[in-house]
Amino acid sequence: MLTDEIWMQRALDLAQLGGGFVVPNPWVGCVVVRDNVLLGEGFHAQYGGPHAEVNAFRDIKDARGATAYVSLEPCSHTGKTPPCADLLIKHQVSRVVICNLDPNPLVGGQGVTKLEAAGIEVHVGVLAEKGELINRRFFYFHRNRRPYITVKYATSADQFIAHPNGDAHLFSNPISQQLVHRLRAEHQAILVGVNTANADNPSLTTRVWPGNSPIRFVLDPQARMDERLTLLQDEFPTYIFTHEVKKTEGYKRWIALGSENYLQKFMGYCEEKAIQSILIEGGTKTIEAFIQEIDVQEIIQIESTEVLGSGISAPNIELTDARTYQLGSDNHWKVQLGEENLA
Ligand code: AOF
Ligand code: ZN
Numbered sequence: 001m002l003t004d005e006i007w008m009q010r011a012l013d014l015a016q017l018g019g020g021f022v023v024p025n026p027w028v029g030c031v032v033v034r035d036n037v038l039l040g041e042g043f044h045a046q047y048g049g050p051h052a053e054v055n056a057f058r059d060i061k062d063a064r065g066a067t068a069y070v071s072l073e074p075c076s077h078t079g080k081t082p083p084c085a086d087l088l089i090k091h092q093v094s095r096v097v098i099c100n101l102d103p104n105p106l107v108g109g110q111g112v113t114k115l116e117a118a119g120i121e122v123h124v125g126v127l128a129e130k131g132e133l134i135n136r137r138f139f140y141f142h143r144n145r146r147p148y149i150t151v152k153y154a155t156s157a158d159q160f161i162a163h164p165n166g167d168a169h170l171f172s173n174p175i176s177q178q179l180v181h182r183l184r185a186e187h188q189a190i191l192v193g194v195n196t197a198n199a200d201n202p203s204l205t206t207r208v209w210p211g212n213s214p215i216r217f218v219l220d221p222q223a224r225m226d227e228r229l230t231l232l233q234d235e236f237p238t239y240i241f242t243h244e245v246k247k248t249e250g251y252k253r254w255i256a257l258g259s260e261n262y263l264q265k266f267m268g269y270c271e272e273k274a275i276q277s278i279l280i281e282g283g284t285k286t287i288e289a290f291i292q293e294i295d296v297q298e299i300i301q302i303e304s305t306e307v308l309g310s311g312i313s314a315p316n317i318e319l320t321d322a323r324t325y326q327l328g329s330d331n332h333w334k335v336q337l338g339e340e341n342l343a
Contacts, residue, residue: 020185020211185211
């Protein structure tokens with residue numbers, strides 16, 4: 001029904017207003033409509049905060065006989081808030097339209113069962129592909145029980161990522177930089193290798209886009225990180241994955257994985273800790289290792305128009321299916337595999 005799609009689009013638009021504040025929860029929006037009149041709307045605005053349905057119904061006095069459009073199956077579990085399916089039943093809506101079912105085992109179809117048992121008509125799958133796209137990291141994690149991995153790197157036009165001596169070069173412009181920070185806020189963790197950490201002294205936090213900072217991971221098998229680095233000196237947590245070294249100093253933790261199957265063990269650690277998504281920000285060796293040994297779901301290249309002539313080569317990846325966007329006069333943003341979320 002066309003009306004269903006129009007209202008669901010509204011719910012999806014609202015969902016995305018959760019921006020960089022909801023990870024590792026999904027983006028969820030909800031609109032309540034009766035006789036084509038909008039009675040209320042809301043979205044999940046913050047991790048641990050009220051669910052979309054709670055916000056949508058907050059100011060509604062009478063929703064009897066209304067239709068609730070929810071971009072994700074209403075929850076059936078008592079988590080940080082009571083089950084949203086119960087809230088819809090209490091308000092006596094007569095119909096619930098859902099974009100995607102919730103693969104989270106806590107919910108997994110039971111939201112629908114609960115609603116139907118209460119005599120509410122339930123319709124699933126309106127604009128399902130759009131919902132799948134915006135919450136692709138959440139869905140991937142719950143279906144596969146392993147983190148969704150995005151690789152991101154920035155290059156010159158001649159495909160170098162740094163100067164020959166390893167010194168960093170700023171390829172991004174203010175627009176692509178904002179998008180990078182948006183990506184950081186939308187991933188649960190961010191990862192670099194020790195060479196990038198030592199060469200760039202990055203902080204890996206979210207600054208030029210509103211949102212939370214990801215958990216910071218460094219792959220440092222031989223524990224070679226310079227102790228003066230921001231990653232070791234600031235007040236935020238950093239997890240350093242080594243072969244042998246195991247210790248804790250304040251918010252900094254060194255985790256020993258052994259030298260055999262190191263990357264596999266790292267993934268095992270992430271699965272155990274339920275890390276939903278990881279943004280890999282370099283460098284070339286780390287990115288190539290993930291592409292060769294681990295399944296990567298999304299690749300993003302920022303390509304500058306600048307020519308370096310020589311330097312450290314970019315990862316050897318062919319972006320055959322990439323969508324390309326021009327950002328400003330001197331940057332291209334290429335996205336491959338998972339669809340882009342620039343819309
Ligand atoms: C959300 N927002 O609007 C909906 C969610 O820890 P809790 O209690 O916040 O529950 C989180 C789970 O609830 C989440 O993983 C998803 O399965 C379900 N639905 N979550 O954060 C919402 N509707
Ligand atoms: Zn809920």
